[in-house]
Amino acid sequence: MNPATFLVLTSGAVGLLIGSFLNVCIVRWPALQSVVSPRSRCPQCGKLIAWYDNVPVLSWLLLRARCRECRLPIPWRYPLVELATAGIWVAAAWAYGYDVETLRAALFGTVLLGIAVTDAREYIIPDEFSIGGTALGLLLAFAAGWTGHPASMHALPWPQALLGAAVGYALLWLVAFFGSKILGQDAMGGGDIKMMAMIGAFVGWQGVLLTLFLGAALGTVIFLPFKLAGRDKLVPFGIFLAIGAAACWIAGPALIDWYRHLAFR
Ligand SMILES: [Zn+2]
Numbered sequence: 585m586n587p588a589t590f591l592v593l594t595s596g597a598v599g600l601l602i603g604s605f606l607n608v609c610i611v612r613w614p615a616l617q618s619v620v621s622p623r624s625r626c627p628q629c630g631k632l633i634a635w636y637d638n639v640p641v642l643s644w645l646l647l648r649a650r651c652r653e654c655r656l657p658i659p660w661r662y663p664l665v666e667l668a669t670a671g672i673w674v675a676a677a678w679a680y681g682y683d684v685e686t687l688r689a690a691l692f693g694t695v696l697l698g699i700a701v702t703d704a705r706e707y708i709i710p711d712e713f714s715i716g717g718t719a720l721g722l723l724l725a726f727a728a729g730w731t732g733h734p735a736s737m738h739a740l741p742w743p744q745a746l747l748g749a750a751v752g753y754a755l756l757w758l759v760a761f762f763g764s765k766i767l768g769q770d771a772m773g774g775g776d777i778k779m780m781a782m783i784g785a786f787v788g789w790q791g792v793l794l795t796l797f798l799g800a801a802l803g804t805v806i807f808l809p810f811k812l813a814g815r816d817k818l819v820p821f822g823i824f825l826a827i828g829a830a831a832c833w834i835a836g837p838a839l840i841d842w843y844r845h846l847a848f849r
Pocket residue numbers: 626627628629630631651652653654655656
Protein backbone atom coordinates (compact mmCIF):
# COMPACT_ATOMS: atom_id res chain seq x y z
CA MET A 585 0.00 0.00 0.00
CA ASN A 586 1.37 3.43 -0.73
CA PRO A 587 2.31 5.44 2.38
CA ALA A 588 -0.17 8.25 1.70
CA THR A 589 -3.12 5.84 1.44
CA PHE A 590 -1.94 4.06 4.57
CA LEU A 591 -1.86 7.36 6.48
CA VAL A 592 -5.37 8.32 5.33
CA LEU A 593 -6.84 4.91 6.30
CA THR A 594 -5.07 4.85 9.65
CA SER A 595 -6.23 8.39 10.38
CA GLY A 596 -9.81 7.36 9.59
CA ALA A 597 -9.62 4.49 12.10
CA VAL A 598 -7.98 6.70 14.74
CA GLY A 599 -10.64 9.34 14.06
CA LEU A 600 -13.43 6.83 14.73
CA LEU A 601 -11.90 5.87 18.09
CA ILE A 602 -11.30 9.49 19.06
CA GLY A 603 -14.86 10.31 17.99
CA SER A 604 -16.09 7.56 20.30
CA PHE A 605 -14.12 9.10 23.17
CA LEU A 606 -15.38 12.56 22.16
CA ASN A 607 -18.95 11.30 22.70
CA VAL A 608 -18.03 10.47 26.30
CA CYS A 609 -16.43 13.91 26.81
CA ILE A 610 -19.48 15.68 25.36
CA VAL A 611 -21.78 14.04 27.90
CA ARG A 612 -19.53 13.88 30.96
CA TRP A 613 -17.45 17.09 30.96
CA PRO A 614 -20.45 19.44 31.30
CA ALA A 615 -21.65 17.22 34.18
CA LEU A 616 -18.20 17.45 35.80
CA GLN A 617 -17.75 13.68 35.61
CA SER A 618 -14.59 11.71 34.87
CA VAL A 619 -14.19 10.51 31.29
CA VAL A 620 -12.01 7.61 32.44
CA SER A 621 -14.20 5.82 34.94
CA PRO A 622 -16.78 4.44 35.48
CA ARG A 623 -17.27 2.53 32.26
CA SER A 624 -20.32 3.39 30.13
CA ARG A 625 -23.71 2.05 31.16
CA CYS A 626 -27.14 2.31 29.62
CA PRO A 627 -28.76 5.34 31.32
CA GLN A 628 -32.08 3.47 31.60
CA CYS A 629 -31.37 -0.14 32.61
CA GLY A 630 -27.86 0.44 33.97
CA LYS A 631 -26.36 -2.46 32.04
CA LEU A 632 -22.60 -2.17 31.43
CA ILE A 633 -21.96 -1.67 27.71
CA ALA A 634 -19.84 -4.54 26.38
CA TRP A 635 -16.91 -3.76 24.08
CA TYR A 636 -18.68 -5.38 21.11
CA ASP A 637 -21.65 -3.05 21.64
CA ASN A 638 -19.27 -0.09 21.78
CA VAL A 639 -17.59 -0.35 18.36
CA PRO A 640 -17.85 3.05 16.63
CA VAL A 641 -20.78 3.38 14.18
CA LEU A 642 -20.96 -0.38 13.57
CA SER A 643 -22.50 -1.30 16.94
CA TRP A 644 -25.11 1.42 16.62
CA LEU A 645 -26.11 0.00 13.23
CA LEU A 646 -26.11 -3.63 14.39
CA LEU A 647 -28.11 -2.77 17.51
CA ARG A 648 -30.47 -0.73 15.33
CA ALA A 649 -29.95 2.28 17.58
CA ARG A 650 -31.28 0.56 20.71
CA CYS A 651 -29.86 -0.79 23.98
CA ARG A 652 -29.37 -4.57 23.71
CA GLU A 653 -31.05 -5.07 27.09
CA CYS A 654 -33.94 -2.61 27.47
CA ARG A 655 -34.33 -1.31 23.90
CA LEU A 656 -33.88 2.33 24.98
CA PRO A 657 -33.04 4.31 21.81
CA ILE A 658 -29.38 5.36 21.44
CA PRO A 659 -29.27 8.91 19.99
CA TRP A 660 -28.02 9.24 16.40
CA ARG A 661 -25.65 11.86 17.76
CA TYR A 662 -23.28 9.02 18.74
CA PRO A 663 -22.54 7.57 15.29
CA LEU A 664 -22.71 11.04 13.74
CA VAL A 665 -19.99 12.46 16.01
CA GLU A 666 -17.86 9.36 15.31
CA LEU A 667 -18.27 9.71 11.55
CA ALA A 668 -17.66 13.46 11.62
CA THR A 669 -14.48 13.01 13.68
CA ALA A 670 -13.25 10.32 11.30
CA GLY A 671 -14.02 12.68 8.40
CA ILE A 672 -11.96 15.44 10.03
CA TRP A 673 -8.97 13.09 10.56
CA VAL A 674 -9.15 11.72 7.01
CA ALA A 675 -9.34 15.22 5.52
CA ALA A 676 -6.37 16.39 7.61
CA ALA A 677 -4.22 13.40 6.60
CA TRP A 678 -5.25 13.88 2.98
CA ALA A 679 -4.35 17.56 3.01
CA TYR A 680 -1.06 17.52 4.93
CA GLY A 681 0.36 14.00 4.82
CA TYR A 682 3.15 13.02 7.21
CA ASP A 683 3.45 16.33 9.02
CA VAL A 684 2.66 17.84 12.42
CA GLU A 685 0.18 19.96 10.48
CA THR A 686 -2.03 16.87 10.07
CA LEU A 687 -2.18 16.47 13.84
CA ARG A 688 -2.81 20.17 14.33
CA ALA A 689 -5.68 20.24 11.82
CA ALA A 690 -7.23 16.99 13.11
CA LEU A 691 -7.09 17.94 16.80
CA PHE A 692 -8.30 21.49 16.13
CA GLY A 693 -11.28 20.11 14.18
CA THR A 694 -12.00 17.55 16.91
CA VAL A 695 -12.00 20.17 19.69
CA LEU A 696 -14.22 22.50 17.62
CA LEU A 697 -16.68 19.67 17.00
CA GLY A 698 -16.72 18.78 20.69
CA ILE A 699 -17.40 22.41 21.65
CA ALA A 700 -20.13 22.85 19.03
CA VAL A 701 -22.05 19.75 20.14
CA THR A 702 -21.65 20.45 23.87
CA ASP A 703 -22.69 24.09 23.47
CA ALA A 704 -25.73 23.04 21.42
CA ARG A 705 -26.81 20.52 24.06
CA GLU A 706 -26.02 22.31 27.30
CA TYR A 707 -24.99 25.92 26.55
CA ILE A 708 -21.67 25.13 28.18
CA ILE A 709 -18.12 25.11 26.82
CA PRO A 710 -16.11 22.90 29.20
CA ASP A 711 -12.64 24.14 30.22
CA GLU A 712 -11.22 20.79 29.13
CA PHE A 713 -11.99 21.79 25.53
CA SER A 714 -11.07 25.48 25.76
CA ILE A 715 -8.13 25.59 28.19
CA GLY A 716 -6.98 22.07 27.30
CA GLY A 717 -7.27 23.00 23.63
CA THR A 718 -5.21 26.16 24.17
CA ALA A 719 -2.43 24.09 25.74
CA LEU A 720 -2.66 21.62 22.85
CA GLY A 721 -2.45 24.38 20.25
CA LEU A 722 0.63 25.93 21.87
CA LEU A 723 2.29 22.53 22.26
CA LEU A 724 1.71 21.61 18.62
CA ALA A 725 3.01 24.97 17.40
CA PHE A 726 6.11 24.25 19.46
CA ALA A 727 6.39 20.70 18.10
CA ALA A 728 6.04 21.87 14.49
CA GLY A 729 9.14 23.99 15.01
CA TRP A 730 11.15 20.88 15.89
CA THR A 731 10.21 18.66 12.98
CA GLY A 732 12.30 20.37 10.35
CA HIS A 733 9.13 21.08 8.39
CA PRO A 734 8.87 24.81 8.96
CA ALA A 735 7.93 25.06 5.30
CA SER A 736 4.42 23.78 6.02
CA MET A 737 1.90 26.03 4.35
CA HIS A 738 -0.07 26.86 7.47
CA ALA A 739 2.43 26.15 10.20
CA LEU A 740 2.18 28.73 12.93
CA PRO A 741 5.43 29.67 14.70
CA TRP A 742 4.90 29.30 18.45
CA PRO A 743 5.23 33.02 19.28
CA GLN A 744 2.37 33.57 16.83
CA ALA A 745 0.33 30.88 18.54
CA LEU A 746 0.95 32.52 21.92
CA LEU A 747 0.04 35.94 20.55
CA GLY A 748 -3.08 34.47 18.92
CA ALA A 749 -4.25 32.96 22.22
CA ALA A 750 -3.66 36.26 24.05
CA VAL A 751 -5.45 38.33 21.39
CA GLY A 752 -8.36 35.86 21.27
CA TYR A 753 -8.81 36.01 25.02
CA ALA A 754 -8.39 39.79 25.33
CA LEU A 755 -10.63 40.61 22.38
CA LEU A 756 -13.54 38.45 23.54
CA TRP A 757 -13.11 39.71 27.08
CA LEU A 758 -13.52 43.27 25.77
CA VAL A 759 -16.53 42.29 23.64
CA ALA A 760 -18.11 40.61 26.66
CA PHE A 761 -17.33 43.54 28.95
CA PHE A 762 -18.70 46.28 26.71
CA GLY A 763 -21.49 44.04 25.45
CA SER A 764 -22.85 43.60 28.96
CA LYS A 765 -22.45 47.35 29.68
CA ILE A 766 -24.37 48.29 26.54
CA LEU A 767 -27.01 45.54 26.54
CA GLY A 768 -27.40 45.44 30.31
CA GLN A 769 -27.15 41.66 30.20
CA ASP A 770 -24.40 39.16 29.66
CA ALA A 771 -23.76 39.07 25.94
CA MET A 772 -21.25 36.28 26.14
CA GLY A 773 -20.13 33.65 28.59
CA GLY A 774 -16.68 33.02 30.01
CA GLY A 775 -16.65 29.82 27.94
CA ASP A 776 -16.65 31.82 24.71
CA ILE A 777 -13.70 33.89 25.93
CA LYS A 778 -11.58 30.83 26.75
CA MET A 779 -12.68 29.17 23.51
CA MET A 780 -11.36 32.13 21.53
CA ALA A 781 -7.97 31.79 23.24
CA MET A 782 -7.93 28.17 22.02
CA ILE A 783 -8.79 29.25 18.48
CA GLY A 784 -6.04 31.88 18.56
CA ALA A 785 -3.50 29.25 19.62
CA PHE A 786 -4.30 27.37 16.40
CA VAL A 787 -4.86 30.14 13.84
CA GLY A 788 -3.03 33.21 15.16
CA TRP A 789 -4.36 36.73 15.73
CA GLN A 790 -5.50 37.32 12.16
CA GLY A 791 -7.42 34.07 12.36
CA VAL A 792 -9.04 35.32 15.57
CA LEU A 793 -10.36 38.42 13.81
CA LEU A 794 -11.61 36.44 10.83
CA THR A 795 -13.24 33.80 13.06
CA LEU A 796 -15.00 36.43 15.14
CA PHE A 797 -16.26 38.19 12.01
CA LEU A 798 -17.53 34.97 10.39
CA GLY A 799 -19.01 33.65 13.65
CA ALA A 800 -20.82 36.90 14.46
CA ALA A 801 -22.17 37.21 10.91
CA LEU A 802 -23.47 33.62 10.92
CA GLY A 803 -24.92 33.93 14.42
CA THR A 804 -26.72 37.14 13.50
CA VAL A 805 -28.21 35.70 10.31
CA ILE A 806 -29.54 32.65 12.14
CA PHE A 807 -30.70 34.22 15.40
CA LEU A 808 -31.94 37.62 14.25
CA PRO A 809 -35.34 36.20 13.14
CA PHE A 810 -35.91 34.81 16.67
CA LYS A 811 -34.93 38.15 18.18
CA LEU A 812 -37.23 40.08 15.84
CA ALA A 813 -40.08 37.68 16.58
CA GLY A 814 -39.63 38.68 20.22
CA ARG A 815 -38.61 35.19 21.23
CA ASP A 816 -35.50 35.55 23.32
CA LYS A 817 -33.61 32.39 22.62
CA LEU A 818 -30.35 31.67 24.38
CA VAL A 819 -27.63 31.83 21.73
CA PRO A 820 -25.05 29.04 21.83
CA PHE A 821 -22.43 31.35 20.34
CA GLY A 822 -19.77 28.62 20.58
CA ILE A 823 -21.35 26.82 17.61
CA PHE A 824 -20.92 29.85 15.37
CA LEU A 825 -17.40 30.49 16.58
CA ALA A 826 -16.61 26.82 15.87
CA ILE A 827 -17.99 27.05 12.32
CA GLY A 828 -16.20 30.38 11.80
CA ALA A 829 -12.92 28.89 13.05
CA ALA A 830 -13.23 25.85 10.78
CA ALA A 831 -13.94 28.10 7.79
CA CYS A 832 -10.99 30.25 8.83
CA TRP A 833 -8.68 27.22 8.89
CA ILE A 834 -9.80 26.05 5.45
CA ALA A 835 -10.14 29.36 3.62
CA GLY A 836 -8.47 31.85 5.97
CA PRO A 837 -5.21 32.55 4.12
CA ALA A 838 -7.10 33.00 0.85
CA LEU A 839 -9.74 35.24 2.49
CA ILE A 840 -7.15 37.41 4.24
CA ASP A 841 -5.22 37.76 0.95
CA TRP A 842 -8.38 38.71 -0.89
CA TYR A 843 -9.26 41.30 1.75
CA ARG A 844 -5.76 42.80 1.60
CA HIS A 845 -6.02 43.22 -2.15
CA LEU A 846 -9.42 44.78 -1.71
CA ALA A 847 -8.39 47.15 1.06
CA PHE A 848 -4.97 48.22 -0.15
CA ARG A 849 -5.43 48.42 -3.87
ZN1 LIG B 1 -30.67 -0.35 28.53
